[in-house]
Amino acid sequence: MDIENIGFETINLGHGSGGELTRNLLDKIIFKTFSNPFLDQKHDGSIVKIEGEIAISTDSFVITPIFFKGGNIGSLAVHGTVNDVAMCGAIPKYLSLAFIVEEGLKVSEFIKIVQSVKKAADESGVLIITGDTKVVERGKGDKIFINTTGFGAVHAKATISVNNIKEGDKILVNGFIAQHGMAIMSEREGLEFESTIESDSTNLNFLVTDLLDAFGDKIKLFRDPTRGGLGTVLHEIANDINKGIFIKEIYIPLEKQVAAACEMLGLDPMYVANEGVFLVIVDPSIEQEVLALMRNHKKGKNAALIGEFTNEHPNKVVMQSLIGGKRIVSPLVGEQLPRIC
């Protein structure tokens, strides 16, 4: 897209008016980038068909900074919602896309974000079918916020439910934790030149589909530990079903550089946000096969078994630490990392 043909360098309130300026912005940037038979109707809504059960998930993205190592708010807004739909045991198909832009955002930045949305959507196999653009005055927003809502078809073999989990079920993770949060923190703390930590923001839907194809109802639950991190999500699951979780710290995949950054900033990686990480909870009989499948997939190369469910300490997550002692993993209480997604 040639910025010189756009005809304006910053986005102003008029672009949110619903009038000619809005149409201009949409025609020159949005419709041009995402053109598909649904969106090309240029109506206020779109009509689609999804057979069977439909999984729906929504998220607003307010991350700061909007550009970071490994992605930007645009790619994140696609991955976040695509993954939430996948975590329901579904195959993501369509996304809605709604922007709240702060007056004064550079058009060049907006285009970069829109193009990242497009690339991430293409790579994830989803279409942007409807959208909205609002503009708020300077000082009433923060560059750009994005909402995406995703729709997908529930996988025919999926029987995902927290209630299917039994004692002895295994907890697997697809790869290194805490990368997204630490990439963002490194940017904020001005460590970006020393650090090469990249956000792990990516789509997980194809690996989820492969797992469902192969193992069906032996898979009890998918869950992505985004805000609140691994510790908070494990705690939530344990509490939802009145069971205990036992994990070993030594099994949790954590890159050295990320561990070092966490230590330097005084953060516990168990509560740092992830964007390309998910937990799979499976029947113990398939543990090894699941691990093998995941490690063969590019989104699961560093997959690991981290723990299992137990009836011994209901509602509690107990972690055996690196040096052998045991500690209880509480949920995150306050705010470790604001505006991480």
Add this chain to the structure above:
Amino acid sequence: MDIENIGFETINLGHGSGGELTRNLLDKIIFKTFSNPFLDQKHDGSIVKIEGEIAISTDSFVITPIFFKGGNIGSLAVHGTVNDVAMCGAIPKYLSLAFIVEEGLKVSEFIKIVQSVKKAADESGVLIITGDTKVVERGKGDKIFINTTGFGAVHAKATISVNNIKEGDKILVNGFIAQHGMAIMSEREGLEFESTIESDSTNLNFLVTDLLDAFGDKIKLFRDPTRGGLGTVLHEIANDINKGIFIKEIYIPLEKQVAAACEMLGLDPMYVANEGVFLVIVDPSIEQEVLALMRNHKKGKNAALIGEFTNEHPNKVVMQSLIGGKRIVSPLVGEQLPRIC
């Protein structure tokens, strides 16, 4: 809901962390208010079933002030999206609900908004099935922004498309225009004590369903003239299909008080936003029957025929003014009323 049992008076960054404070906010306010079998799963997404074709529409609401005569940002966020789904010729069923809250918002205000969402959703016959809550720092938002995405089942008799419109097709409107925009402007300009103008924000889905039940494919198009107003929307339709539109100003329902407020503030009611107004474009053979049905419905008491399609001046909307002259209705170019929805 008893504010004293909530335990906190303002919303802070921790409520957007994804940890215990978030869970607390959700449990005490959101899940309690909207409890239904979909939402009660407390998962990141929901699973629903909709037979046949599905209409989807998304909108972010950034209106200021957030409370106004005739509604607030919560009721507006339901009506706006319910109506957009209805305009697709569909029966709205489900909404997602995503908040971006500015740190410091009073919990009492948040509860008032959430309860308005609930009331408007109940009245519109839709369920809130999934949601998200983010919090941004003071000065990085403006109290609260809301995104809703709506899903509905396309009506079995609906064949809504701008391409079905023929010369001679009639344009009807369900009631008084410009009320929403002028209610908001009156608040902003400090005229609220002199003025009793209320926003017309309401759901239109039941009237739309009645029209489709009765007239099926004789109805060519529904369209709600929200941002940009009646003038902009008519211009868009004319341009989409390369036809002309001829309307008579005298037919356009406009309340005296609203007309006076427009004059005082120098605004053209043709470009003022509406929230409870929609256009129905119909085959000329059913014009009288459609009018009769609408006038019998509480959302269409002041329905009127305002004009028709013609091949005489393609792409142009021509209005015969009150005093008999003709003028071209151009689309809104800049920003007449920022943040009106």
